[in-house]
Amino acid sequence: MIxxxxxxxxxxxxxxxxxxxxxxxxxxxxxxxxxxxEQGPRLADAEFTGRELxxxxxxxxxxxxxxxxxxxMTLAFGRALGGSTVVYxxxxxxxxxxxxxxxxxxxxxxxxxxxRTARFAGQNNVHLLPPEWINxxxxxxxxxxxxxxxxxxxxxxxxxxxxGSSLCNLGCPNAAKMGTHRVQLPFAQSQGVQIVTRAxxxxxxxxxxSVVVRPRREGEKxxxxxxxxxxxxxxAKVVVVAGGAVGSPALLLRSGxxxxxxxxGAGFTCHPAHILVAEHERPITNDVGHPKSYYLDHAADxxxxxxxxxxxxxxxxxxxxxxxxxxxALMRAFPRLQMIxxxxxxxxxxxxxxxxxxxxxxxxxxxxxxxxxxxxxxxxRASAKIFxxxxxLRVHAPSADPPLIERRDAGRVDELVDARHFRTxxxxxxxxxxMGGCAMGSAGDTARSVTDAWGRVHGVPxxxxxxxxxxxxxxxxxxxxxIMALADRVxxxxxxxxxxxxxxxxxxx
Amino acid sequence: xxxxxxxxxxxxxxxLTTSFxxxxxxxxxxxxxxxEAIVERFLATRPPAIQRQLRLLIRLxxxxxxxxxxRPFRALDAARRARFLEALQNxxxxxxxxxxxxxxxxxxxxxxxxxxxxxxIGYRADARGWEARx
Numbered sequence: 113m114i115x116x117x118x119x120x121x122x123x124x125x126x127x128x129x130x131x132x133x134x135x136x137x138x139x140x141x142x143x144x145x146x147x148x149x150e151q152g153p154r155l156a157d158a159e160f161t162g163r164e165l166x167x168x169x170x171x172x173x174x175x176x177x178x179x180x181x182x183x184x185m186t187l188a189f190g191r192a193l194g195g196s197t198v199v200y201x202x203x204x205x206x207x208x209x210x211x212x213x214x215x216x217x218x219x220x221x222x223x224x225x226x227x228r229t230a231r232f233a234g235q236n237n238v239h240l241l242p243p244e245w246i247n248x249x250x251x252x253x254x255x256x257x258x259x260x261x262x263x264x265x266x267x268x269x270x271x272x273x274x275x276g277s278s279l280c281n282l283g284c285p286n287a288a289k290m291g292t293h294r295v296q297l298p299f300a301q302s303q304g305v306q307i308v309t310r311a312x313x314x315x316x317x318x319x320x321x322s323v324v325v326r327p328r329r330e331g332e333k334x335x336x337x338x339x340x341x342x343x344x345x346x347x348a349k350v351v352v353v354a355g356g357a358v359g360s361p362a363l364l365l366r367s368g369x370x371x372x373x374x375x376x377g378a379g380f381t382c383h384p385a386h387i388l389v390a391e392h393e394r395p396i397t398n399d400v401g402h403p404k405s406y407y408l409d410h411a412a413d414x415x416x417x418x419x420x421x422x423x424x425x426x427x428x429x430x431x432x433x434x435x436x437x438x439x440x441a442l443m444r445a446f447p448r449l450q451m452i453x454x455x456x457x458x459x460x461x462x463x464x465x466x467x468x469x470x471x472x473x474x475x476x477x478x479x480x481x482x483x484x485x486x487x488x489x490x491x492x493r494a495s496a497k498i499f500x501x502x503x504x505l506r507v508h509a510p511s512a513d514p515p516l517i518e519r520r521d522a523g524r525v526d527e528l529v530d531a532r533h534f535r536t537x538x539x540x541x542x543x544x545x546x547m548g549g550c551a552m553g554s555a556g557d558t559a560r561s562v563t564d565a566w567g568r569v570h571g572v573p574x575x576x577x578x579x580x581x582x583x584x585x586x587x588x589x590x591x592x593x594x595i596m597a598l599a600d601r602v603x604x605x606x607x608x609x610x611x612x613x614x615x616x617x618x619x620x621x
Numbered sequence: 622x623x624x625x626x627x628x629x630x631x632x633x634x635x636x637l638t639t640s641f642x643x644x645x646x647x648x649x650x651x652x653x654x655x656x657e658a659i660v661e662r663f664l665a666t667r668p669p670a671i672q673r674q675l676r677l678l679i680r681l682x683x684x685x686x687x688x689x690x691x692r693p694f695r696a697l698d699a700a701r702r703a704r705f706l707e708a709l710q711n712x713x714x715x716x717x718x719x720x721x722x723x724x725x726x727x728x729x730x731x732x733x734x735x736x737x738x739x740x741x742i743g744y745r746a747d748a749r750g751w752e753a754r755x
């Protein structure tokens with residue numbers, strides 16, 4: 113086993129880890145050694161081809177097919193340098209004030225988060241796309257919302273030089289999306305922060321990480337790791353865990369922290385979603401242009417959010433309910449399809465949690481509460497009304513039986529879309545906003561939380577968490593900017609305590 | 622990479638795929654080889670236990686219809702295959718519904734992840750974005 117010594121080790125390079133790396137980079141000038149460990153690969157720009165399975169395999173955990181324990185929901189999260197910021201659509205929103213108030217985390221206030229969010233929005237070139245860049249798929253959503261009595265809002269996006277490939281979820285082929293791999297990590301690296309890819313952290317003990325660096329498989333995308341393949345004993349004075357809402361709780365659980373932290377892994381939320389599809393009479397621009405330019409937020413009153421979206425042939429096929437001729441007919445209508453992503457704002461419940469199996473791999477237990485199912489059903493009904501108001505001929509609604517609703521039945525949407533047709537294992541459900549598992553709370557309150565409001569793990573001063581696992585409950589909007597704001601606080605906490613943290617318990621060199 | 626998963630269950634997998642995606646019945650040997658290679662590549666990164674479970678599941682899906690129709694799935698006509706799969710996706714047991722969903726997913730992957738299928742349905746996304754449409 114090869115020994116390596118650092119002052120700060122950051123596990124993960126997504127919105128949380130990438131931000132911490134950037135914000136701790138100034139410490140390098142003072143002589144601190146800062147390391148980022150990322151288990152995924154570092155891809156060259158030319159490797160982003162936009163081909164569906166090829167990119168899903170290269171950029172997502174389990175190729176995008178990570179399932180909950182009962183197999184009822186697919187969880188999509190990144191596994192590459194930049195984490196999920198490589199595969200999101202760049203939608204950049206400020207956390208709702210009412211949500212942060214509802215979290216009731218002592219020491220965390222909305223104004224502070226909003227101020228930090230604004231700084232990262234500026235850094236990531238967040239702006240609204242001009243009207244001429246909006247495709248028909250998005251325009252129809254806005255028109256349909258208007259006619260159905262809703263008000264759609266435009267998503268601010270973190271793109272620079274976007275060409276409208278529509279391939280955001282497969283990693284932008286034009287390097288236009290300002291994820292951490294484009295902004296924060298290159299800055300950190302330029303300041304002397306070391307980044308090692310293909311490095312999986314197996315366990316964390318007292319100021320020590322057991323790491324395995326894996327070789328590049330034949331034919332696999334991405335560069336070889338910066339370190340030679342093998343096992344490493346990495347020592348650090350401070351460890352920042354930022355492996356995401358599945359990875360971070362799983363790492364801490366398999367490292368044995370669960371005994372002292374009974375809430376570790378609990379309170380997992382993910383905004384479960386349906387991909388809804390409607391067929392129009394004529395072709396529309398859907399697979400060109402930014403896919404997610406508008407949204408409709410009814411989280412506060414109805415528990416759902418709708419977002420425009422556009423997916424790829426296999427993903428679309430998988431997410432339609434049913435099979436055979438009706439399914440094929442809808443797929444053949446691809447150039448005429450409008451899509452909406454209907455998300456439920458699920459609430460943290462004790463049984464929805466991250467655990468680990470005997471080999472230490474993450475297992476996500478998730479049960480759909482009646483409230484979550486109800487929100488999905490209401491979101492589907494609203495979507496169907498918006499589709500028909502936009503002129504759709506027929507709408508595919510998973511919670512209807514049969515799932516295709518024809519235009520002549522547009523007035524019966526509330527009756528046809530019903531919770532009794534929501535059957536896990538039959539309807540496709542996916543989620544990409546993974547949250548919770550290392551919830552923030554009052555300092556030292558192990559009965560209700562894992563960390564304090566600055567990501568300090570209760571009772572373990574050298575261990576911090578800096579990702580979406582900190583969320584005590586669902587955020588009810590797209591989370592990446594809030595993750596960055598929280599990670600910024602974690603980094604600030606480390607900087608302010610640097611004198612004590614980086615001198616105490618120094619790893620032997 | 623371990624040994625291929627599909628060869629021992631190939632005929633059942635093809636019968637299932639053509640039931641989920643009727644257009645798959647027009648695939649020639651080359652088309653099937655491409656479709657199955659896609660699935661094999663996906664399965665190669667999955668643990669051996671998952672690969673074994675998949676083989677078992679597909680064998681089970683072949684045998685189960687014998688209880689009702691007196692012959693395996695492969696030997697059923699299209700209407701009976703559809704009825705059987707419909708019953709599975711509506712089964713009271715989550716395990717059965719989930720099994721049917723999993724195989725359905727692989728069938729869609731086999732068919733729709735092929736560039737020819739994407740082109741056939743009119744999918745035209747291009748890295749050049751708007752520029753490619755001018």
